Amino acid sequence: MRLLVTGGAGYIGSHTVLELLQAGHDVVVLDNLCNGSLEALRRIQAIAGRSLQFVQGDIRDRALLDRLFAQQQVDAVVHFAGLKAVGESVRQPLDYYACNVAGTLNLCQAMADAGVFQLVFSSSATVYGDPAQVPVDESCPVAEPTSPYGRSKLMVEHLLHDVQRADTRWSIAILRYFNPVGAHPSGLIGEDPLGVPNNLLPYLSQVAVGKLDCLQVHGNDYPTPDGTCIRDYIHVVDLAQGHVRSLQFISRHKGCSVWNLGAGKGYSVLQVISAFEQACGRSVHYIIGPRRPGDIAANWAEPSKAERELGWKAERSLASMMADTWRWQSKNPQGYR
Numbered sequence: 001m002r003l004l005v006t007g008g009a010g011y012i013g014s015h016t017v018l019e020l021l022q023a024g025h026d027v028v029v030l031d032n033l034c035n036g037s038l039e040a041l042r043r044i045q046a047i048a049g050r051s052l053q054f055v056q057g058d059i060r061d062r063a064l065l066d067r068l069f070a071q072q073q074v075d076a077v078v079h080f081a082g083l084k085a086v087g088e089s090v091r092q093p094l095d096y097y098a099c100n101v102a103g104t105l106n107l108c109q110a111m112a113d114a115g116v117f118q119l120v121f122s123s124s125a126t127v128y129g130d131p132a133q134v135p136v137d138e139s140c141p142v143a144e145p146t147s148p149y150g151r152s153k154l155m156v157e158h159l160l161h162d163v164q165r166a167d168t169r170w171s172i173a174i175l176r177y178f179n180p181v182g183a184h185p186s187g188l189i190g191e192d193p194l195g196v197p198n199n200l201l202p203y204l205s206q207v208a209v210g211k212l213d214c215l216q217v218h219g220n221d222y223p224t225p226d227g228t229c230i231r232d233y234i235h236v237v238d239l240a241q242g243h244v245r246s247l248q249f250i251s252r253h254k255g256c257s258v259w260n261l262g263a264g265k266g267y268s269v270l271q272v273i274s275a276f277e278q279a280c281g282r283s284v285h286y287i288i289g290p291r292r293p294g295d296i297a298a299n300w301a302e303p304s305k306a307e308r309e310l311g312w313k314a315e316r317s318l319a320s321m322m323a324d325t326w327r328w329q330s331k332n333p334q335g336y337r
């Protein structure tokens with residue numbers, strides 16, 4: 001297939017573009033580079049031994065999208081482009097709704113006018129809010145997300161269901177990611193956050209490599225076995241392969257379907273720290289701090305719908321997530337810079 005990948009120069013997008021190239025697809029990446037890297041795209045092409053096309057631009061630029069669809073014979077769109085920092089979304093909600101909601105609306109309008117009706121969308125486990133029970137499956141109610149970021153994902157989910165109901169030519173995969181971590185085993189591509197990271201793994205690995213002094217564990221008084229929060233960490237290469245499978249599915253089935261992409265296992269913050277220490281062979285300085293507002297005690301996926309329908313399940317262990325994160329961080333202490 002010939003694919004347009006929005007946000008393909010970012011963390012999950014870059015790993016997915018690599019898997020798509022390796023699966024034989026042709027890829028055009030559209031990215032405004034607000035949080036992506038051209039170096040990632042260079043490295044992907046080196047690993048795959050194949051080239052891709054890159055267009056620098058914004059999903060909100062309708063004229064650009066129209067030109068792009070007119071010039072390229074796109075069969076399907078894999079849509080990663082968006083803003084993703086939960087705390088920033090609380091301070092700058094308009095930016096999040098403009099980019100994530102209005103941007104996706106613009107993209108869907110351009111797709112419909114160009115006759116492109118296959119779409120894979122990056123949603124998030126955050127749409128489950130604070131779930132009444134874990135693990136969560138796709139039939140669990142989508143609750144009130146805890147941030148404008150989460151609401152922007154839920155709004156887009158509703159938008160996509162409505163669009164597909166109104167025009168059954170659409171074939172849409174909504175993928176709810178749990179906590180993507182890790183890096184490609186080559187150590188050539190990985191997560192490269194701007195500034196001080198918000199997420200656990202980039203923070204932990206920057207402490208281990210000496211860029212940051214100390215990790216703060218956000219609370220150890222949760223109702224979990226060791227008191228720290230539990231999440232479902234999924235290796236980014238497994239996640240990327242889930243996109244390849246979902247594209248195969250939507251090329252054969254019409255409709256708008258939702259799948260959890262998680263490993264189906266929960267690990268606490270302290271378990272992750274300990275696994276990371278094993279992987280990097282050193283101890284990592286951490287202290288216990290207060291709870292972080294908006295955090296929930298536990299969330300992990302019931303991922304069997306994806307296994308049944310897509311033939312996909314996460315294969316990589318927590319140890320390999322940690323080893324691959326460390327390989328990337330230690331080989332690239334300054335990220336792509």
Ligand code: NAD
Nearest residue numbers: 007009010011012032033034035036058059081082122124
């Ligand atoms: P990322 O920031 O690394 O990648 C997003 C990419 O989109 C970046 O390259 C950025 O430059 C680009 N981009 C942003 N706004 C754009 C715009 N208006 N036009 C064109 N390009 C734009 O993030 P990621 O971790 O790779 O996440 C990819 C997607 O997955 C996002 O939609 C995110 O919300 C979603 N998601 C991420 C996680 C996570 O924990 N990383 C979890 C669930 C869902």
Ligand code: WQD
Nearest residue numbers: 086124126179198199200203216217218229231269292295
């Ligand atoms: C994991 C655990 C923290 C940093 C977020 C978004 C979610 C999705 C994935 C996009 C939590 C603890 C963290 C630190 C810590 N993104 N932690 N010290 O919050 O589960 O999910 O990313 O869709 O929407 O909310 O991920 O990596 O920030 O935190 O103790 O310095 O690590 O409290 O328990 P989270 P995270």
